[in-house]
Structure formats: C-alpha cells, structure tokens
Amino acid sequence: MSDEYILRAVEIIAGENGRKIMERLLLAHQGKSDEELAQELNMKVNDVRRILYELAKYGFVSYIRTTKGDSRWYNFYWYTDKSMSNKAIIQRIKEIIRILQERLEYEKSEAFYLCPNDNTRYTFEEAFENNFRCLSCGGELIEVDNNKIVSHLLELIRRLQTIVNEYEQSKHS
Ligand SMILES: [Zn+2]
CATH class of the missing domain: 1.10.10.10 (Winged helix-like DNA-binding domain superfamily/Winged helix DNA-binding domain)
Structure with missing residues (x-):
C-alpha cells in the first residue's frame, strides 16, 4: 500500500x-x-x-x-515501517468486515416496518406489539423492502474482502 x-x-x-x-x-x-x-x-x-x-x-x-x-x-x-502499517490497516479492515457482516445478518434475519410520517424504523416484533402503529405519532406502519441495504452491505463486504485477499496473497507469494 x-x-x-x-x-x-x-x-x-x-x-x-x-x-x-x-x-x-x-x-x-x-x-x-x-x-x-x-x-x-x-x-x-x-x-x-x-x-x-x-x-x-x-x-x-x-x-x-x-x-x-x-x-x-x-x-x-x-x-x-510499511509492513507494520500494512498489517495494521488489514487488521482494521477485517474488524470493519466483521461489523458489516453482523449488520448484514441482522438485516437478513428481520422484517422491518417504517412510519411514513417520521421514518422511524421498527422490527416486526416491535411493530406487532404496537398493532403496526408508530409509537411517536400513531401513524400506520408500512413494511420496508431492505433488499437495497442488503445488496449494498454485500457489495461493501466484497470490496473490502478483495483488499484483504490481495494482501494475504502477496504475503504468501
Ligand atoms: Zn410516526
């Protein structure tokens, strides 16, 4: 790098x-x-x-x-030196990948609901407990399509993983 x-x-x-x-x-x-x-x-x-x-x-x-x-x-x-710094950067990237993967699992495991008035987001469980009404304004909640978030997260992880893979290959060659 x-x-x-x-x-x-x-x-x-x-x-x-x-x-x-x-x-x-x-x-x-x-x-x-x-x-x-x-x-x-x-x-x-x-x-x-x-x-x-x-x-x-x-x-x-x-x-x-x-x-x-x-x-x-x-x-x-x-x-x-460079090799010390590169190793530190790769460690940080691995940490970020881990956090993104947790977020990805969360997004994939839940259905989400949104208040159209104030954009408050609820999990299915939260929405269900409140009869699909917003806690702050009482508005009727609508189901959110989070496919865009999921594909965005997947793309980020893929790009970061490429950097890690390239680094690890260069270490072994
Ligand atoms: Zn609301």
Missing part, C-alpha cells in the same frame, strides 16, 4: 496531527523520540505521546525504551 493510503488510514484513526506524526516516522529510518517529534511539529509532548500510544494500540507504530546513563527516566524511540 502507498504511503498516502497509510497516512489516510492514520488520519481517520488519529486525526490530522496523527497523520503529521506518521509522516515523520515513515521518513525517519531510525525512529524518533516523542520529544523530537514534538519539537519538529511544534506540538506539546503530551499530545504527541497520546497520539503515539493510540497508534501503537492499533499496531501502526512501535517503540524501543532506553535509559540515559543511570537516570531512572526512560526515553522512548518510536518507529514504523
């Missing part, structure tokens, strides 16, 4: 400042301390650290901890 692709994924997770930090780390081949990053980007060290921990949680960056002489203070050197 290109640097731009990686940076965009990081921006979604950690915002514009996360993107700036990631940009520096992708270029720095030996890693950087959080103080260095804060100075270069004119940011507060605490903000830089918070973002780095967030990115580390998702596997986008990692760190080495060192001590200066006999000091009891630790220095953190943060680093990343």
Whole structure:
C-alpha cells in the first residue's frame, strides 16, 4: 500500500496531527523520540505521546525504551515501517468486515416496518406489539423492502474482502 493510503488510514484513526506524526516516522529510518517529534511539529509532548500510544494500540507504530546513563527516566524511540502499517490497516479492515457482516445478518434475519410520517424504523416484533402503529405519532406502519441495504452491505463486504485477499496473497507469494 502507498504511503498516502497509510497516512489516510492514520488520519481517520488519529486525526490530522496523527497523520503529521506518521509522516515523520515513515521518513525517519531510525525512529524518533516523542520529544523530537514534538519539537519538529511544534506540538506539546503530551499530545504527541497520546497520539503515539493510540497508534501503537492499533499496531501502526512501535517503540524501543532506553535509559540515559543511570537516570531512572526512560526515553522512548518510536518507529514504523510499511509492513507494520500494512498489517495494521488489514487488521482494521477485517474488524470493519466483521461489523458489516453482523449488520448484514441482522438485516437478513428481520422484517422491518417504517412510519411514513417520521421514518422511524421498527422490527416486526416491535411493530406487532404496537398493532403496526408508530409509537411517536400513531401513524400506520408500512413494511420496508431492505433488499437495497442488503445488496449494498454485500457489495461493501466484497470490496473490502478483495483488499484483504490481495494482501494475504502477496504475503504468501
Ligand atoms: Zn410516526
């Protein structure tokens, strides 16, 4: 995946400042301390650290901890590379696929009803319990055709799965 692709994924997770930090780390081949990053980007060290921990949680960056002489203070050197970032992106995509699949199962397993006045959506059970009347306005509920949602979800899952498959094939070739 290109640097731009990686940076965009990081921006979604950690915002514009996360993107700036990631940009520096992708270029720095030996890693950087959080103080260095804060100075270069004119940011507060605490903000830089918070973002780095967030990115580390998702596997986008990692760190080495060192001590200066006999000091009891630790220095953190943060680093990343493309293969680490790609793996993190694929993990996020897999997580999104899992959520979409849950939603798909839900859409397929239920019949839905809609209030034409305020677009409130009800499951069959909810509609049945209220004699097919809307809880907020009393309007008569109509059955919804959710085939469009189902096919949209299927298409999204298919596209994301293609990215995962391509990645996994490239790992094995
Ligand atoms: Zn209503």
